[in-house]
Every structure is written in C-alpha cells, then in structure tokens.
Amino acid sequence: MSGWSRLPELLASHVLLAAAALALGLAVSLPLSIWAARNRHVARVALGFASLVQTIPALALLALFYPVLLAISSLVGGGVPALGFLPSLLALGLYALLPILRNGVAGLTGIDPAVREAADGVGMTSGQKLRIVEAPLAAPVVMAGIRTAAVWTIGAATLSTTVGYPSLGDLIFAGLQTQDWALVTTGCVAAAALALVADALLGLIERGIRFRRRTRVWLGFALLVGGTAAALAPKLLPQQPVVTIGAKNFSEQYILARLIGRHLESAGYRVRYREGLGSAVIFRALVAGDIDVYVDYAGTLWTNEMKRRDVPDPKRMVAQIGRWAGREHGVGLIGALGFENAYAIAVRGADARRLGLATLDDLARVAPRMVLGSDLEFLERPEWAAVRDAYSLRFAATRAYSPTFMYRAIESGAVDAISAFSSDGRIAAQRLVVLADPRHAIPSYDALLLVSPDRAHDARFAAALKPLVGRIGVEAMRAANYSVDRDRDKRSPDQAAAWLDARIR
Amino acid sequence: MSGVEFQHVRKTFGATAAVDNVSCTVASRSFVALVGSSGSGKSTLLKMVNRLVVPDSGRVLLDGADVADEDPHALRRRIGYVFQNIGLFPHLTVAENIAIGLRLEGKPADGRVAELLDLVGLPIACAGRMPDQLSGGQQQRVGVARALAPGSKLMLMDEPFGALDPVTRDALGCAYRALHQRLGLTTIMVTHDMAEALLLADRVLVMAAGRIVGDGTPADLLAGRAGPEAAALVDVPRAQAERLKELGA
Numbered sequence: 001m002s003g004w005s006r007l008p009e010l011l012a013s014h015v016l017l018a019a020a021a022l023a024l025g026l027a028v029s030l031p032l033s034i035w036a037a038r039n040r041h042v043a044r045v046a047l048g049f050a051s052l053v054q055t056i057p058a059l060a061l062l063a064l065f066y067p068v069l070l071a072i073s074s075l076v077g078g079g080v081p082a083l084g085f086l087p088s089l090l091a092l093g094l095y096a097l098l099p100i101l102r103n104g105v106a107g108l109t110g111i112d113p114a115v116r117e118a119a120d121g122v123g124m125t126s127g128q129k130l131r132i133v134e135a136p137l138a139a140p141v142v143m144a145g146i147r148t149a150a151v152w153t154i155g156a157a158t159l160s161t162t163v164g165y166p167s168l169g170d171l172i173f174a175g176l177q178t179q180d181w182a183l184v185t186t187g188c189v190a191a192a193a194l195a196l197v198a199d200a201l202l203g204l205i206e207r208g209i210r211f212r213r214r215t216r217v218w219l220g221f222a223l224l225v226g227g228t229a230a231a232l233a234p235k236l237l238p239q240q241p242v243v244t245i246g247a248k249n250f251s252e253q254y255i256l257a258r259l260i261g262r263h264l265e266s267a268g269y270r271v272r273y274r275e276g277l278g279s280a281v282i283f284r285a286l287v288a289g290d291i292d293v294y295v296d297y298a299g300t301l302w303t304n305e306m307k308r309r310d311v312p313d314p315k316r317m318v319a320q321i322g323r324w325a326g327r328e329h330g331v332g333l334i335g336a337l338g339f340e341n342a343y344a345i346a347v348r349g350a351d352a353r354r355l356g357l358a359t360l361d362d363l364a365r366v367a368p369r370m371v372l373g374s375d376l377e378f379l380e381r382p383e384w385a386a387v388r389d390a391y392s393l394r395f396a397a398t399r400a401y402s403p404t405f406m407y408r409a410i411e412s413g414a415v416d417a418i419s420a421f422s423s424d425g426r427i428a429a430q431r432l433v434v435l436a437d438p439r440h441a442i443p444s445y446d447a448l449l450l451v452s453p454d455r456a457h458d459a460r461f462a463a464a465l466k467p468l469v470g471r472i473g474v475e476a477m478r479a480a481n482y483s484v485d486r487d488r489d490k491r492s493p494d495q496a497a498a499w500l501d502a503r504i505r
Numbered sequence: 506m507s508g509v510e511f512q513h514v515r516k517t518f519g520a521t522a523a524v525d526n527v528s529c530t531v532a533s534r535s536f537v538a539l540v541g542s543s544g545s546g547k548s549t550l551l552k553m554v555n556r557l558v559v560p561d562s563g564r565v566l567l568d569g570a571d572v573a574d575e576d577p578h579a580l581r582r583r584i585g586y587v588f589q590n591i592g593l594f595p596h597l598t599v600a601e602n603i604a605i606g607l608r609l610e611g612k613p614a615d616g617r618v619a620e621l622l623d624l625v626g627l628p629i630a631c632a633g634r635m636p637d638q639l640s641g642g643q644q645q646r647v648g649v650a651r652a653l654a655p656g657s658k659l660m661l662m663d664e665p666f667g668a669l670d671p672v673t674r675d676a677l678g679c680a681y682r683a684l685h686q687r688l689g690l691t692t693i694m695v696t697h698d699m700a701e702a703l704l705l706a707d708r709v710l711v712m713a714a715g716r717i718v719g720d721g722t723p724a725d726l727l728a729g730r731a732g733p734e735a736a737a738l739v740d741v742p743r744a745q746a747e748r749l750k751e752l753g754a
Contacts, residue, residue, distance in 0.1 A: 112590075112592070113590075114588070114590030114591060114592035115594060115595065117557075117588060117590070117592050118591070119592075119594075120557060120581070121555065121581060121588070121592070122581065122582065122605050122606050122609065122651065123578045123606065123609055124578065124609060125578050128609060132594075132608075133594055136596045137595070137596055212596070
C-alpha cells in the first residue's frame with residue numbers, strides 16, 4: 001500500500017514542522033513571558049491575544065494564513081510562499097504561544113517575593129536575577145507549558161496537509177476520503193506516538209530541572225535534537241529535481257494524481273504528491289509553482305477563478321480557459337482528459353419514481369419538504385447560487401458532509417437530495433438518479449490537465465502527459481472511482497490508477 | 506569606616522509620608538536599632554541605604570559619599586542585607602547561597618563558606634544541604650552568613666529575627682551581637698521589639714509617622730531621657746518584666 005511507504009518521509013516532514021513551530025513559539029513566547037511578568041499591561045495584551053488565537057480552530061488558522069501571505073507577497077513584490085511550510089509554521093507557531101506564555105508568566109510571577117528581595121539585596125543586576133534565580137525557579141512550570149505546546153503542535157501539524165505541506169495528516173486525509181481506515185489509523189497512531197515520545201523527552205528534561213539532575217536534562221535535550229536532526233538529514237542531501245503532483249480531497253483526484261505520477265515516472269521523472277488541497281488553494285499553488293501539475297474542472301475555474309456567470313458551449317469554454325490561464329497566470333493547459341465531473345443534484349431512485357422527478361424543475365416542486373446534503377464547499381459555490389436561482393430551489397434544510405459521508409447520508413435517509421458528482425461511481429451503485437438541468441444553470445466540468453508556469457513550455461514534460469488527453473471516458477473514471485469508494489474489496493488509489501492506466505494505454 | 510548619614514531624606518507613598526525629612530548620623534562600628542510600630546517608616550529609612558528605596562528628596566551618605574553616585578548593584582554587594590523573610594534561594598545549596606555575593610563579583614569562594622558557617626555557628630555539613638532541609642533559625646544563620654560573605658562592614662537588618670521562636674530569637678540575637686563586636690561591623694537593625702533593641706543595640710532611634718521622635722542609648726531610654734514616645738515604648742517590656750517578677754514572687 002502506498003500510504004505505508006510514505007510513512008518515514010511524512011514522519012520526518014511532520015517532525016520538522018512541529019520542531020520548527022515549537023522553536024518559533026519558544027523564540028516569541030519566552031521573551032514575551034519575561035516582559036509580561038514585569039509589566040501587567042503587556043501580560044494582559046499578550047495573554048489576551050494568545051487566548052484569542054487559541055479559540056480559532058487550527059484548520060481555520062492555517063487557512064487564514066493563505067490570504068494573509070498572499071497579500072504580504074503582493075506587497076513585497078512576490079516571492080513569499082502562501083502555501084506549504086510557511087503558513088503551517090506560522091499558524092502552528094502561533095498555536096504554541098499560549099501554553100508557553102501562560103506558564104512562563106505563572107512561573108515567573110509565582111516566585112516567592114522574599115527570594116526576589118534577596119536577589120536585589122545581594123546586588124544582582126536584572127540579567128543576573130533572571131539567569132541565576134528567576135529562570136531556574138520558573139523552569140519546571142515553563143517546561144510543563146512547553147510539553148503542552150509540543151503535544152498540541154504535533155497534533156495540529158496533521159492539518160498542514162490542507163495547505164500543501166506534507167505531514168502525517170496526508171495519511172489521515174487520504175484514508176478518510178477513500179475510506180481506508182487502516183491508513184487513517186496509521187496516521188493517527190504515528191502522530192500520537194510522536195506526541196508521546198516528544199512529551200516523554202520533554203518530561204525527562206522537566207524532571208531533570210526540578211530535581212537538579214543535569215545528565216537527564218542533557219539526555220532529553222540530546223535525544224530531541226538528535227531526532228529532529230535525523231528528520232532533517234534527508235533534506236540536506238543533494239536532491240534530484242522532483243515533480244510535485246497536486247490533488248484535491250476526493251478519490252478521483254487521488255487516482256488521477258497517481259495516474260499522472262505513473263506516466264511521469266515512466267518518462268524518467270521523480271514524483272511526489274501533495275494531496276488533500278482545497279479547491280480554492282490548489283490553483284494558486286500551481287501558479288506559485290508549489291505543485292507542477294494537477295487536474296481541475298472547467299466549471300470550477302470558470303466560476304471560481306474567472307468569475308464568469310455565463311454558461312457557454314463546453315468546447316468554447318475549455319478553449320477560453322486555456323487562453324485565460326496562459327495569459328493571466330502563465331499556466332499551461334495540456335488538454336481535457338475526456339470525461340466530465342459536473343456538479344449534479346441526485347435523488348434516490350425510489351423517490352424519483354414515486355414523485356416523478358426527472359429534472360431540477362420537478363425537484364423545485366417538492367424541495368420544500370426535502371433536506372439537501374452537500375459536500376463541504378458546494379453551498380458556498382456560485383454553481384449552487386446559479387442552480388438555486390434558476391430553478392427557485394428552496395429546501396427545508398441543508399447539511400454539509402465530507403463527500404464519503406454525503407453518500408452515506410442519502411442512503412440512510414438523513415438527506416433526500418445531494419450535490420453529487422457526475423463521474424462518481426456511487427451514483428449507479430446506490431441507484432441514485434441525476435436530475436437533468438434543462439435551463440443550463442451549471443457549466444460543463446470537463447477534467448483539465450494543468451501545468452505550472454515553469455512546466456508550461458517544457459516539451460518533454462508535456463509529451464509525458466499528452467497520452468492522457470482525451471483518453472479517459474466517464475465510464476472508466478466512474479469504475480475507477482467506485483473501486484476506491486466502495487465498502488468491500490476496496491482498491492487503493494494507486495491500484496485504481498494502475499487499473500485505469502491499463503484500460504487507456 | 507562605614508558610617509551612614511541621612512540628610513533630610515523624605516519618601517512618600519501616595520499621600521502618606523513614610524519618611525518625613527529625617528536627618529541623622531550612624532557612627533561607624535555602632536549598633537543602632539530603629540524601633541517603631543509598623544508603618545512608622547523604619548524599614549523605608551533602612552532600605553534607602555542600599556537603594557532598595559530611593560528617597561524623593563535628601564540624600565544618604567556612606568563613608569561621606571552619596572550612595573546615589575554609585576551603581577546600585579555594586580553598592581548592594583558591599584552592604585550586608587538581612588530581612589525577616591530570609592529569602593534563601595531555594596534551588597541553590599547552603600554553600601551556593603552563602604557564596605552568591607562572591608559569585609556575582611566573579612571571586613572564588615575558596616574556604617570562605619566553611620569560615621562563614623563556623624562564624625554563624627552552623628556545622629560544615631550544612632554546606633551541601635538545600636535551604637528547605639534547615640530549621641528557621643538555621644536558615645537565618647545562613648542569611649547572615651550570606652550577607653557577611655563579600656566582607657561587608659555595614660549590615661542592614663530588617664526584623665531579622667522577627668519570624669523565629671523566642672528561644673531561637675534570643676540565641677541568634679546574642680550570637681549576632683557577638684559577631685558584630687568581633688568583626689567590627691556597623692549594624693542598623695529595624696525591630697518593633699523594644700526589649701530586643703535595648704538588649705542588643707548601643708543606640709536606639711525611635712520612629713513614629715516617618716520622623717525620629719527619640720534617640721539615645723539604652724540607658725537614656727530606660728531613664729526616660731529620650732522623649733515621651735520612647736518612654737512609652739520602654740514601659741511595655743518594663744511592665745511585662747515587673748509582672749513576671751510578681752508572678753514568680
């Protein structure tokens with residue numbers, strides 16, 4: 001299974017991110033603790049800010065750094081990466097602030113006033129007082145805060161996957177999308193084990209300080225540094241250039257990424273994968289060169305990136321997207337893969353027969369008595385607004401799910417209609433009926449192979465990908481998707497990609 | 506020489522004057538007790554000498570030089586400071602606590618710790634112990650040793666034995682008085698206990714509401730020659746002694 005082979009690489013990447021974020025957190029919060037312990041106003045502002053940061057969900061904090069870094073990048077004339085390591089580092093570093101700061105201030109202000117008076121009385125300068133008296137006395141409390149911060153940081157680092165930094169979260173997110181619970185468990189167990197080891201080593205240092213055992217302090221410190229260095233070592237070795245293949249967060253994208261990877265590898269490229277990227281983020285990642293190639297859908301680019309509201313003929317639309325991508329962003333369009341993965345509204349087959357539902361117009365009649373289930377982004381997308389307004393759709397309620405659970409929800413009756421994907425194998429498997437769009441409210445969603453500006457004029461690269469263009473029919477894609485999404489006899493995305501590859505070669 | 510001279514010193518905290526225009530001279534090698542009820546300003550006056558308190562106006566001279574002209578840390582390192590809450594560094598051994606002044610100056614401790622332990626009447630075995638392994642009296646002996654370690658000739662003591670039980674307190678007071686004599690120290694000791702002041706000091710200054718209201722030798726005070734406030738304070742232990750005598754009779 002591909003997930004297992006990536007474990008060492010992802011673990012190392014996870015360790016580096018967590019260590020760097022913790023180091024950043026320490027570098028900011030330790031001096032701030034000292035200042036805050038000496039000044040009540042600073043303490044109030046700093047602790048208030050750190051607490052506020054903590055109330056933001058880690059996932060949202062990571063996502064928020066993306067527009068912030070983009071804005072900074074455009075202010076300084078580019079060059080600031082908005083995806084990958086930097087936003088992950090900043091978000092997790094911020095997250096590490098509160099426990100260290102809170103314990104730092106508590107540790108310093110908790111020192112017996114008589115001890116402070118004695119330190120002044122014997123003639124210590126404020127630097128000597130900090131070094132000889134305050135730091136050693138506050139150290140056990142501060143270390144407890146650092147332990148908390150380390151455990152939080154290692155846990156939250158799994159979320160860096162969503163902004164394109166590889167971590168153990170890659171296993172969790174990929175496993176969640178393909179319902180590969182062994183993969184999810186592997187990611188969780190690895191992250192938990194890492195947190196436990198880091199906590200134990202920091203605990204060793206904490207007890208060493210508390211009971212004045214220098215060897216323990218140094219042992220714990222040496223093991224932590226050694227572990228981080230071991231994670232860093234492979235990065236320092238000279239590396240061959242690697243192609244980064246991006247994928248969004250659903251099975252079809254995982255399979256296509258592997259399919260692209262197979263073709264590039266057989267053309268002699270070394271590849272790696274950035275999976276689980278959000279729709280809004282992935283195109284920017286391509287423009288920035290953080291990923292080299294991925295598959296997007298015509299309608300998504302048309303509405304989200306080009307902000308178009310008209311729905312032209314699919315062929316003209318793809319041509320316009322190709323020109324726009326090259327002109328505005330330098331992005332290369334290799335071509336359309338051949339199938340379409342459109343947003344569609346689907347209902348249970350039995351309901352369709354009973355209520356006579358064939359089109360969205362039919363649905364509009366009964367929608368007020370129905371609950372709509374959607375994926376996490378559909379309700380925010382312009383396509384939903386277009387469909388809703390074109391057909392005056394008013395549902396009794398709407399609920400958002402990750403795609404896997406959305407299909408479970410319609411099966412169980414928790415929802416009555418869903419925002420399905422036309423290439424999804426589960427539509428046929430679950431006997432769902434896709435409702436027609438006679439008013440053409442939803443644009444076409446031809447799957448398009450896009451390459452980064454650096455690769456746009458790379459003939460060898462394009463030649464390696466060309467054989468995919470126009471070769472993947474919707475039936476083949478549905479079958480491949482279903483082989484990953486079904487509950488029994490599941491294939492991994494790698495296996496599904498191999499199967500698909502065999503069908504199209 | 507380690508004479509101290511207060512010249513018109515004044516310190517207010519908010520609206521109240523803790524020390525109100527005090528002038529007086531403490532002779533070198535004398536043992537002066539500063540007596541008064543709590544809030545009379547005696548601790549504030551004491552701490553002006555090592556600049557833990559900076560006067561709003563007036564100045565303090567040490568051996569004729571204004572203490573404000575010297576770096577406060579250097580000043581404090583040559584003045585011994587002992588106070589009620591002791592303030593031993595809990596993470597340092599007794600020996601490290603005693604040698605802290607030398608460490609700050611970058612001087613070697615050599616045999617100084619053993620010498621000082623002996624001086625304050627503690628066994629050498631205490632050197633390696635942690636402060637929390639000692640009794641209160643032993644801890645304050647370490648506090649005195651720490652204050653003496655850099656070779657201080659001036660000792661500022663703020664209720665030094667106030668937290669100790671009466672037996673320990675008496676023993677430590679007498680031991681310190683002997684040390685004062687032997688080392689030729691100048692000592693200014695703040696206490697609210699007139700009996701302690703009379704028994705230990707050469708001279709007693711009585712403070713009330715930030716001013717010196719009585720000044721004299723113990724004999725002067727006992728004879729009522731140091732003013733009415735002093736007399737009132739002296740009457741307390743005297744009356745107690747009388748009652749004790751009657752009880753025993």
